Amino acid sequence: MSPARRLCALLAAAALLAGCAREPEARRYSFLAMGTVVELSLHGVPEALAERAHRALEADFAYMEATWHAWRPGALGRVNTLLATGHWFSAAPSVLPLIVEGRALARATGGLFDPGIGRLVALWGFHGDDPGGERPPPPEEEIAKLVAARPSILDLEVEGIRVRSRNPAVRLDFGAFAKGLAVDRAVERLRRMGVANALVNAGGDLRVLGRHGERPWRIGIRAPRGGGILAALEAADGEAIFTSGDYERYFTWRSRRYHHILDPRTGRPARGLVSVTVVHDDGSEADAYATALFVAGPRGWAALAARLGLRQVLVVDEQGRLHATPEMARRLRIVARPAPPLEVVELPATGARNRGEGE
Amino acid sequence: MRLRPTPADLLAFAAAAALLAALHLHAWGGGGPVVTARVETPAGTRLLPLDRPGTYRVRGALGESVLEVRDGAVRFVDSPCRSKICVRSGWARGAGELVACLPNGIVVTLTGPGGEYDAINF
Amino acid sequence: MKAPATGQAAPPRDTPLRPEREDVRVAALAALAVALHVLEAALPSPVPGMKPGLANVVTLLVLVRFGWRPAAWVTALRVLVSGLVLGTFLSPTFLLSAGGAAAALAALALAARCPGRGFSPLGLGLVAAMAHMGGQLLVAWALFVPHPAVALLAAPLMTAAAAFGTLSGIIAWRILAQEEATEQA
Structure with a gap:
């Protein structure tokens, strides 16, 4: 065989092999929980274990949904009723960790993420399953009244299992980080069950374990204004990818969009950004921080990300332009066409991350 | 010559x-093999192969949702929900993608070979 | 690439005046190619992207008679000048055209290296046209619409490319045969 012929034969063989050698697919399950679709993908897991894992997660999510629901009777619903009294009471052990974690996150984000604004969420009508459509925003004076009361989860006093609120306006709504916490717990549960390779996706917010066989898990980030996938990245073991966007829950009134990410300082939907995506090694932090960065807005997000110790952030602004931290830009593959402009934003230098200082 | x-x-x-x-x-x-849309409704599951273009009506918790299949992709054209997040999600194309109308209890997952992504973040 | 068909046509390389002559030749052939390209752009087309690609005949002729390098020059000049003349310079149309031309030239460079008797103008025409269309589709996919419809369009477009490529191969062969006859007469 001449070298040229040999090369041809080699190329042909390679093409054939590439066509045939397809990796086994992951097992996939999906169920409805916490007002969204939860997807579980398992790779290289025997069927019996996979079925068991699926059932366990479905039960866990149902439990978390029931206990953490802010506006239905349940453990958190009871806490919210008792907070209004201003008296000490003992919180259910299922809710207490959320309060402790929520306080730490609120402190770390300077109050831009604050689960204490449950009454604002309710006032804006974002606590139903179908908050959208065409309807007027709440009256100005009612927003102003609630903002003036300055409700914050940091107004709570926690002693052991006993809790009370110094501020009667505080109502807890963990919507902005319950999904993160739930995904963290799901991943932890899978790990304990002996599952090495898994992906848990709770309505677009996800965390991975291990790999998809020979390759890492491949994640597509959806374009916030429709039109398919914006960018792709490969998730490493243990990474959480969370996005907060103005398109998840919103209603419109006189062709203006009112979305669910409320700025605790103004009592209104935060303006300036369309979505914030955070890649981080912790789901609940990723969830809360994505919300906080969104509230911080176009001028504030980078400084806050630096302060929170986040290194991988992607931001889409109202003009459709992308802004990414250097580490994020490096691993991101923009797949939308025409490719939107991408600005790489160096994070300002700052001291060490200050999450979880004293509680 | x-x-x-x-x-x-x-x-x-x-x-x-x-x-x-x-x-x-x-x-x-x-x-x-082609990518198939698995349509889960409160009444049961239905499969739509994406190589057969057409408009499909599925009954949900609130009423009828309308799905369109074209060019190997599926989308919600209409749904009786208020938010219409499902309609605005646009087309779902590759295996592994998902569109849903939660108020109407309809979840469409794409299953099949290949698929570029294991999960979609949004 | 095999030797030029006749000794007379081989460009002598030792005299200082000859390169200029080659430049003139490249320019003249490129002008011909541009004319064909512009003419074709004016023709209506049933499917976007489906064109006979008559300008490719010029590339084939230059390749067979003078080698790959002048052929590449003629093609590059043709794409550039046609883009300027048609006002499509740096537009999507131009990028498609450039991508196709680059792919065709790359394929021809490989084909010219083929061992044995090599390709006749017929095979070269086919290879060039298929590579041209393949390159265009890839550019379209990468730059404009990563949509499965492009993959569906690929079937009819590639078929047309094969047909037109063979046709341009035949035309190139007829011209070469005629030239040979004239030269021998």
Whole structure:
């Protein structure tokens, strides 16, 4: 065989092999929980274990949904009723960790993420399953009244299992980080069950374990204004990818969009950004921080990300332009066409991350 | 100069014929297993192969949702929910993608070979 | 690449005046190619992207008679000048055209290296046209619409490319045969 012929034969063989050698697919399950679709993908897991894992997660999510629901009777619903009294009471052990974690996150984000604004969420009508459509925003004076009361989860006093609120306006709504916490717990549960390779996706917010066989898990980030996938990245073991966007829950009134990410300082939907995506090694932090960065807005997000110790952030602004931290830009593959402009934003230098200082 | 195809010519024509045959097979269906939309409704599950364009009506908790299948992709055209997040989500194309109308209890997952992504973040 | 068909046509390389002559030749052939390209752009087309590609005949002729390098020059000039003349310079149309031309030239460079008797103008025409269309589709996919419809369009477009490529191969062969006859007369 001449070298040229040999090369041809080699190329042909390679093409054939590439066509045939397809990796086994992951097992996939999906169920409805916490007002969204939860997807579980398992790779290289025997069927019996996979079925068991699926059932366990479905039960866990149902439990978390029931206990953490802010506006239905349940453990958190009871806490919210008792907070209004201003008296000490003992919180259910299922809710207490959320309060402790929520306080730490609120402190770390300077109050831009604050689960204490449950009454604002309710006032804006974002606590139903179908908050959208065409309807007027709440009256100005009612927003102003609630903002003036300055409700914050940091107004709570926690002693052991006993809790009370110094501020009667505080109502807890963990919507902005319950999904993160739930995904963290799901991943932890899978790990304990002996599952090495898994992906848990709770309505677009996800965390991975291990790999998809020979390759890492491949994640597509959806374009916030429709039109398919914006960018792709490969998730490493243990990474959480969370996005907060103005398109998840919103209603419109006189062709203006009112979305669910409320700025605790103004009592209104935060303006300036369309979505914030955070890649981080912790789901609940990723969830809360994505919300906080969104509230911080176009001028504030980078400084806050630096302060929170986040290194991988992607931001889409109202003009459709992308802004990414250097580490994020490096691993991101923009797949939308025409490719939107991408600005790489160096994070300002700052001291060490200050999450979880004293509680 | 006589028009006598050389062996290399014949090889090129054979390769071109094979390539064209493969392209046409792929284009006119029969190109292996296709991606299927699994439509879960409160009443049960229904499968829609994405190589069959059309408009499909499925009954949900609130009423009828309308799905459109075209060019190997599926989307919600209408749904009785207020938010219409499902309609605004646009097309779902590759295996692993998902569109849903939660108020109406309808979840559409794409299953099948390949698929570029294991999960979609939004 | 095999030797030029006749000794007379081989460009002598030792005299200082000859390169200029080659430049003139490249320019003249490129002008011909541009004319064909512009003419074709004015023709209506049933499917976007489906064109006979008559300008490719010029590339084939230059390749067979003078080698790959002048052929590449003629093609590059043709794409550039046609883009300027048609006002499509740096537009999507131009990028498609450039991508196709680059792919065709790359394929021809490989084909010219083929061992044995090599390709006749017929095979070269086919290879060039298929590579041209393949390159265009890839550019379209990468730059404009990563949509499965492009993959579906690929079937008819590639078929047309094969047909037109063979046709341009035949035309190139007829011209070469005629030239040969004239030269021998």
